[in-house]
Amino acid sequence: MQEKYADTINEMRRSAYALHNSVNQKYGKIHPYGYHLDMTVQSIRDFGYLVCAREEDVLPLFFGGYFHDSIEDARLSYNDVMKVARSMMTDEQAYMATEIVYALTNDKGRTRSERAGEKYYKGIRETPYAPFVKLCDRYANIYYTCSNDKGKSTRMREVYKSEVPHFLHSIDPHSEDMRLLVPKELIEVLAECLLNEMEREERERYRNLMLHQ
Numbered sequence: 764m765q766e767k768y769a770d771t772i773n774e775m776r777r778s779a780y781a782l783h784n785s786v787n788q789k790y791g792k793i794h795p796y797g798y799h800l801d802m803t804v805q806s807i808r809d810f811g812y813l814v815c816a817r818e819e820d821v822l823p824l825f826f827g828g829y830f831h832d833s834i835e836d837a838r839l840s841y842n843d844v845m846k847v848a849r850s851m852m853t854d855e856q857a858y859m860a861t862e863i864v865y866a867l868t869n870d871k872g873r874t875r876s877e878r879a880g881e882k883y884y885k886g887i888r889e890t891p892y893a894p895f896v897k898l899c900d901r902y903a904n905i906y907y908t909c910s911n912d913k914g915k916s917t918r919m920r921e922v923y924k925s926e927v928p929h930f931l932h933s934i935d936p937h938s939e940d941m942r943l944l945v946p947k948e949l950i951e952v953l954a955e956c957l958l959n960e961m962e963r964e965e966r967e968r969y970r971n972l973m974l975h976q
Contacts, residue, residue, distance in 0.1 A: 764821055771851055772825050779829035782837045802903035804828040813946040814895045823856050827863030827896045834868040841865055866890035867897055884933035891942035894934045898945055902953045909960040
């Protein structure tokens with residue numbers, strides 16, 4: 764199915780890359796922000812079949828992955844996102860895609876907990892495909908901080924690790940609607956990533972202990 768829509772998906776990728784480049788946004792201080800978008804969309808490519816209810820939803824799902832930070836970080840409005848989406852999809856698809864992006868946009872707040880409070884998570888739980896895309900986004904962040912930081916401790920890695928139980932509980936509506944599923948298969952991959960990081964940290968602590976005997 765992805766191959767059928769490859770040209771449009773690539774157009775989404777190019778457009779999202781250009782958007783975040785236009786505001787000079789980086790990922791991990793060294794990568795173009797598209798690096799994170801590609802990581803997020805990779806999970807959509809790998810696990811999207813578990814949640815996608817119909818062929819018409821393929822493009823909104825990919826659009827949500829590429830544009831999920833466009834309001835929060837790239838200064839677009841809801842209507843701006845809708846305009847971009849309509850240039851690539853039908854009106855019905857564009858509405859679904861824009862709703863995913865809007866649901867994943869943090870609320871206004873002074874702290875992380877205020878920006879991602881109950882109202883924010885409620886919006887995710889009630890929006891088709893938003894729980895899945897948010898999980899893909901979070902897995903991309905966790906994988907990067909655990910695997911691409913040369914083993915150095917970072918504040919965000921610890922934040923993500925500490926948030927996992929609450930995060931998973933908050934995005935899961937426990938619905939029978941497959942569009943709202945939080946796939947166990949992706950949760951297992953995330954858990955494996957965290958377990959590998961815990962094992963690495965334990966080995967590092969043991970190594971340091973032995974070296975300082």
